[in-house]
Amino acid sequence: xxxxxxxxxxxxxxxxxxxxxxxxxxxxxxxxxxxxxxxxxxxxxxxxxxxxxxxxxxxxxxxxxxxxxxxxxxxxxxxxxxxxxxxxxxxxxxxxxxxxxxxxxxxxxxxxxxxxxxxxxxxxxxxxxxxxxxxxxxxxxxxxxxxxxxxxxxxxxxxxxxxxxxxxxxxxxxxxxxxxxxxxxxxxxxxxxxxxxxxxxxxxxxxxxxxxxxxxxxxxxxxxxxxxxxxxxxxxxxxxxxxxxxxxxxxx
Amino acid sequence: xxxxxxxxxxxxxxxxxxxxxxxxxxxxxxxxxxxxxxxxxxxxxxxxxxxxxxxxxxxxxxxxxxxxxxxxxxxxxxxxxxxxxxxxxxxxxxxxxxxxxxxxxxxxxxxxxxxxxxxxxxxxxxxxxxxxxxxxxxxxxxxxxxxxxxxxxxxxxxxxxxxxxxxxxxxxxxxxxxxxxxxxxxxxxxxxxxxxxxxxxxxxxxxxxxxxxxxxxxxxxxxxxxxxxxxxxxxxxxxxxxxxxx
Numbered sequence: 001x002x003x004x005x006x007x008x009x010x011x012x013x014x015x016x017x018x019x020x021x022x023x024x025x026x027x028x029x030x031x032x033x034x035x036x037x038x039x040x041x042x043x044x045x046x047x048x049x050x051x052x053x054x055x056x057x058x059x060x061x062x063x064x065x066x067x068x069x070x071x072x073x074x075x076x077x078x079x080x081x082x083x084x085x086x087x088x089x090x091x092x093x094x095x096x097x098x099x100x101x102x103x104x105x106x107x108x109x110x111x112x113x114x115x116x117x118x119x120x121x122x123x124x125x126x127x128x129x130x131x132x133x134x135x136x137x138x139x140x141x142x143x144x145x146x147x148x149x150x151x152x153x154x155x156x157x158x159x160x161x162x163x164x165x166x167x168x169x170x171x172x173x174x175x176x177x178x179x180x181x182x183x184x185x186x187x188x189x190x191x192x193x194x195x196x197x198x199x200x201x202x203x204x205x206x207x208x209x210x211x212x213x214x215x216x217x218x219x220x221x222x223x224x225x226x227x228x229x230x231x232x233x234x235x236x237x238x239x240x241x242x243x244x245x246x247x248x249x250x251x252x
Numbered sequence: 253x254x255x256x257x258x259x260x261x262x263x264x265x266x267x268x269x270x271x272x273x274x275x276x277x278x279x280x281x282x283x284x285x286x287x288x289x290x291x292x293x294x295x296x297x298x299x300x301x302x303x304x305x306x307x308x309x310x311x312x313x314x315x316x317x318x319x320x321x322x323x324x325x326x327x328x329x330x331x332x333x334x335x336x337x338x339x340x341x342x343x344x345x346x347x348x349x350x351x352x353x354x355x356x357x358x359x360x361x362x363x364x365x366x367x368x369x370x371x372x373x374x375x376x377x378x379x380x381x382x383x384x385x386x387x388x389x390x391x392x393x394x395x396x397x398x399x400x401x402x403x404x405x406x407x408x409x410x411x412x413x414x415x416x417x418x419x420x421x422x423x424x425x426x427x428x429x430x431x432x433x434x435x436x437x438x439x440x441x442x443x444x445x446x447x448x449x450x451x452x453x454x455x456x457x458x459x460x461x462x463x464x465x466x467x468x469x470x471x472x473x474x475x476x477x478x479x480x481x482x483x484x485x486x487x488x489x490x491x492x493x494x495x496x497x498x
Contacts, residue, residue: 050370077376088367102375105274160374 001026002047002158002190007056009042016042017053018214027188029181029204031195034211035236041162043211044194048080048160049073060158078106081151083161083180087143089135089150095122096131099150106154121149125179141172145179152183159184161193165200173197177204198237201225210236262458268380269388269454282386290352290387290453291394295401297351298344302335302402305343306409309334314419327420328428331410333437340402341441342489345448348395349481353456356387357477360460361470369461384457388450395449396442403438444492448485455481 002024009017016039024030034040045051047058049065058065060076068076089098099118103109109117122131125145135143144164151159161180165173181204184191193200201208205222212232220228225237273279313330360383363369372379407429414425456477463473 045370048374050373074376077374080374080376082371082374084367084371086366088371090368090371091362091366104278105375105377 001059001061002192003057003059004043004047005057005059007043007046007053007058009039009046009051009053016214017046020056020211020214020216022209022216022219024190024192025207026190027185028191028206029184030190030192030207030209031201031205032192032209032211033195033201033236035196038211039214040194040196040211044160044162044192047192048082049077078154079157081154081156081159083144083147083151083159083164085163085166087135087140087147089143089147091135093134094131095127095133095135095138095146098135098146099153102150102154117153118149121153122146124152124183125149126175140167141169141175144168144176148176148179148183152187155187157189159189159191161191161195163194163196165195165197170199173199174203180204196236198240201237212236261462262454265380265384265458265461266454268378269384269457271378271381273381273385274377279382279386282382283389286386286390287394289355290390291398294348294351294394294398297347298398298402299405301347302340302344302405303409303412305339306331306335306406306411307413309339309406310410310413310425311419324420324424325428325431328410328425329431330428331425332407332429332433335403335406336437336441340399340406341444341448342485344399344402345395345445345452345485346482348398348448349452349456349485350478352391353452353477353481354474356453356456357460357463357474358470360384360457361463361473362460362467364461364463365466365470380461384453384461387457388453391449391453392446395445399441399445400438403441440496443496444489447488447492451484451488452481455484 003022005021007017007020008015020039020043032040032043042051046053049058053066057067060079063076065073065076089095090101093101096115096118099121100114103114103117107114118131122128125148127142127145127149130138130142130146135146138146159180164176164180168176177200180191180193183189193204195201202222205225208218208220208222208225209216210218210230210233218228218230218233225233228234228237309331310327313327314324317326360369363383369379369383372382411422411425411429414420414422459473459477459480460470463470
């Protein structure tokens with residue numbers, strides 16, 4: 001489980017996160033949603049330690065992550081996997097080398113054992129016969145799947161996904177969403193997904209946290225979100241005319 | 253004030269670069285790859301430029317010492333000393349600042365803006381050390397070799413010109429090359445080259461590592477890397493020359 005307690009983050013005079021507290025549960029797909037510029041990416045990057053917070057606590061289990069030194073953080077980070085918005089695969093490495101990279105860095109397994117693990121992870125994300133390809137030769141969806149394979153290579157306890165569906169067609173986006181949910185449930189990990197894709201919210205949002213102007217305004221499940229009275233959340237959830245028609249078919 | 257802030261960030265980055273590597277074997281493989289990228293791939297440009305510069309110095313020196321009282325072998329002496337003292341270390345370093353420096357800065361800058369460096373950090377890897385240390389070792393090891401290569405090729409360029417045009421007889425040129433040779437000049441040049449390698453790699457990496465934004469900023473950081481490392485190389489040249497030759 002990951003918990004953030006009263007965290008705040010400022011960039012110059014701009015208060016980007018304002019006293020945010022939330023618990024992200026193990027074995028569930030936890031979604032952070034909000035408009036562009038609401039602070040959700042800063043929240044995710046603060047949780048993984050890419051941004052230092054100004055106030056508050058970030059807890060991984062009982063460990064206060066933001067109080068750890070560089071070396072201690074490294075140990076926690078070995079249990080994290082992250083899928084970045086643009087996949088962030090290493091351009092000069094092949095698919096196989098990308099997935100093998102964390103194994104090379106942090107294990108002393110034989111080459112055969114590492115290769116077996118790489119193929120297992122690639123099979124899991126449904127990537128076949130692409131071991132020798134470079135990231136530039138892959139489609140957007142394939143890049144994301146390879147990035148997920150790399151993220152799970154070391155059996156992480158925590159999986160973070162920043163806008164996993166950005167730049168993908170709706171069908172591929174559903175594939176990625178389902179993959180994230182499957183991996184979360186199968187390996188019983190704590191997954192946090194940062195998204196503004198309402199389809200993801202409905203399909204995989206076991207727990208949804210709504211961030212608005214740096215504040216947490218709402219949290220609940222993907223079922224609760226359709227019946228909320230919170231104006232800001234309704235404006236976000238039912239922003240498209242399609243969503244409005246679904247909510248109120250008579251008047252639209 | 254901004255200069256102090258930048259200098260502070262540069263030294264913090266250096267402290268991260270010199271931290272203990274996660275896995276020596278991985279660094280070794282990367283260093284071999286960097287030797288190819290930074291060193292071997294620079295052979296061509298160093299050879300071409302040195303060959304022509306050696307020939308041009310021969311023509312210019314001959315043109316400037318037409319006095320019959322001055323021996324012709326002075327052309328060979330001048331070519332040798334010009335190459336050894338200045339061209340094959342400092343001028344080659346400036347050329348490498350353009351070629352290698354911009355390449356390092358744009359490579360690391362692209363990794364920064366495409367979140368590849370964040371990906372390394374998330375995995376618990378010291379990204380500064382992982383990315384910069386192998387480049388630094390490769391450059392410190394290989395820049396002196398490039399400098400030596402430049403000396404030989406530059407002297408050969410002058411000789412080739414003498415053979416082809418006879419502006420000076422090849423025998424006089426060879427005599428001049430051997431005349432009162434101070435081996436100390438070579439060690440002076442190679443010492444400078446090691447410092448230049450350090451400057452070019454660390455300054456260029458610094459600009460790439462802290463690049464922000466998109467491809468435009470990566471291009472800008474690459475330009476800054478070349479300009480700043482060239483200026484610092486010239487400044488270091490002045491200081492090292494004063495220290496070593498005085």
